[in-house]
Amino acid sequence: MPVPCLSTSRSFVYVLTGQQSALIQSLEPSCGYLAMTPLGGRDSVAPVNESLSLSYADVVKSMRKGFRVQFPFRDRTVGGSFKQCLMDSIPVSTSTGKTDWFGTILSADTNFLLCIPVHQIPSRYRMPLGIMLYAIAYALQIRKMIAALCRFLLMPLAVLVFLAHKYWKTRVTIDAVEKFLRMQQMLGPTRYAYTDITAITGHFREKLGQGGYGSVYKGVLLPGDLHVAVKMLNGNSNCNGEEFISEVATIGMIHHVNVVRLVGFCSEEMRRALVYEHMPRGSLDKYIFLSERSFSWDKINEIALGIARGINYLHQGCDMQILHFDIKPHNILLDDNFVPKVADFGLAKLYPRDKSFVSDRALRGTVGYMAPEMVSWSFGVISGKSDVYSFGMLLLEMAGGRRNVDPNADSSKSKAYYPSWVYD
Numbered sequence: 001m002p003v004p005c006l007s008t009s010r011s012f013v014y015v016l017t018g019q020q021s022a023l024i025q026s027l028e029p030s031c032g033y034l035a036m037t038p039l040g041g042r043d044s045v046a047p048v049n050e051s052l053s054l055s056y057a058d059v060v061k062s063m064r065k066g067f068r069v070q071f072p073f074r075d076r077t078v079g080g081s082f083k084q085c086l087m088d089s090i091p092v093s094t095s096t097g098k099t100d101w102f103g104t105i106l107s108a109d110t111n112f113l114l115c116i117p118v119h120q121i122p123s124r125y126r127m128p129l130g131i132m133l134y135a136i137a138y139a140l141q142i143r144k145m146i147a148a149l150c151r152f153l154l155m156p157l158a159v160l161v162f163l164a165h166k167y168w169k170t171r172v173t174i175d176a177v178e179k180f181l182r183m184q185q186m187l188g189p190t191r192y193a194y195t196d197i198t199a200i201t202g203h204f205r206e207k208l209g210q211g212g213y214g215s216v217y218k219g220v221l222l223p224g225d226l227h228v229a230v231k232m233l234n235g236n237s238n239c240n241g242e243e244f245i246s247e248v249a250t251i252g253m254i255h256h257v258n259v260v261r262l263v264g265f266c267s268e269e270m271r272r273a274l275v276y277e278h279m280p281r282g283s284l285d286k287y288i289f290l291s292e293r294s295f296s297w298d299k300i301n302e303i304a305l306g307i308a309r310g311i312n313y314l315h316q317g318c319d320m321q322i323l324h325f326d327i328k329p330h331n332i333l334l335d336d337n338f339v340p341k342v343a344d345f346g347l348a349k350l351y352p353r354d355k356s357f358v359s360d361r362a363l364r365g366t367v368g369y370m371a372p373e374m375v376s377w378s379f380g381v382i383s384g385k386s387d388v389y390s391f392g393m394l395l396l397e398m399a400g401g402r403r404n405v406d407p408n409a410d411s412s413k414s415k416a417y418y419p420s421w422v423y424d
Contacts, residue, residue: 003056015059085115189252189275190264197266197273201230213243213346218278221263227278228263232271243346244272250322250348258310260333260343279341281334288329288398295338300398303340307332310342311391315384320350323383327390328369329397368404369393396422 006013198204200219208216214234221228233244244267251262266273284303287294295303307327314322324331324345331344347365365374371389372379393404396419404418 001056015056189248189262192264192266192273192275194266194268194271194273197230197232197275200228200275204232219275221275226263227280229276229278231274231276233273244274246348247274247345250350251345254313254318254322256310256313256317257339258306258341259313260341276343279333279335279343281336281338283330284332284334284340284398285329287334288401289403290401293401299338303332303334303338304395304398306340307342307391307394310340311387314342315387316353319353321353321384323349323351324387324390325349325365325374326369327387327394328366329394332394365390393419 001015003013003015192200197219200221201217202219204217206218208218208229210216214232217230217232219228219230220226244265247262248265251259252265255261260279261277262274263277264275266275288300311324311327314324322345324342325347326344327342331342333341333343335341365371365386369390371382371386373382374386397403400418400422402418
């Protein structure tokens with residue numbers, strides 16, 4: 001029954017007597033359980049079976065006789081048995097009125113310690129023992145909280161971190177393999193569309209050089225930020241694309257430390273391009289014709305040996321022998337460490353290795369480096385020795401620091417054919 005004098009428009013006070021105590025869940029839906037005061041027992045003003053007919057005055061009279069109010073952390077065993085203390089410590093859900101078994105299991109050991117009848121112990125030991133029991137009880141609670149934290153928070157977090165690390169490690173391995181496979185694909189020449197060439201060169205922003213064949217532009221190839229040199233061939237330089245075919249057919253299938261690598265090519269109608277690895281030091285002719293020598297004799301010897309290894313690989317290291325036919329300083333490129341690489345295979349030809357000479361008599365090469373047999377049968381047959389002759393002329397220029405044929409030489413220098421002058 002409600003208590004009108006204690007109720008307001010926002011709060012409601014009820015008196016539940018006898019069996020009505022089990023109907024606490026039938027209160028107003030907006031009500032929350034705050035406290036329940038027991039008034040029954042031997043000192044009750046009416047028997048239990050008559051509690052339903054108690055009036056408000058009877059309830060007040062019963063309360064005036066006095067009743068026990070238990071506060072938290074008081075010894076529950078005072079005035080009761082140890083068993084009753086444990087029974088009273090079982091928590092009841094405030095929303096359903098049913099036993100909270102989860103809370104009971106969680107606080108069982110703590111309640112056991114708090115129900116120990118400390119009041120029966122001599123007074124001089126009572127306080128120290130009570131403090132010790134409370135300390136143990138709260139330590140157990142803290143331990144349970146830590147255990148719950150570790151189990152329900154730290155453990156899933158550790159598992160999550162482990163799985164994330166495992167995934168990251170697997171992802172890194174996969175990425176490394178993918179990067180390796182992409183680099184492997186780049187080892188062989190790749191065919192690019194003209195739009196790709198435009199993107200690689202940044203719309204032909206940085207020009208490296210120009211010649212009769214066309215222009216060379218600097219570019220960047222992804223992935224890996226590989227710097228490349230893109231040679232754009234003139235559409236009218238060779239109508240049948242013979243130089244283009246020669247370059248792709250020869251250098252496209254080889255890879256040697258002293259031979260420049262062909263990364264890819266482009267051919268769309270008359271627009272053709274060759275993509276090489278970029279040689280940041282440029283060509284050899286920029287260094288050997290200076291008034292002051294750029295290299296020591298040991299470095300010149302090292303570069304000469306590198307060029308010789310590249311030519312020897314072309315002649316002997318491939319399934320088909322590759323004759324370059326245009327060995328000269330301009331076609332020797334240098335990397336960051338001045339390692340020489342044979343380049344520009346526009347005049348190169350493929351021949352079987354068992355063929356000792358070449359039947360082709362077309363004029364090939366550059367004046368000053370071209371072997372005599374390239375001009376006339378009377379000087380012999382064309383073979384790999386034609387490249388060796390050109391290499392010898394290149395060595396003369398590297399050693400002498402002047403061009404074999406220099407029409408711009410002043411009067412103080414001999415305008416005679418330099419090899420002939422050396423021979424004399």
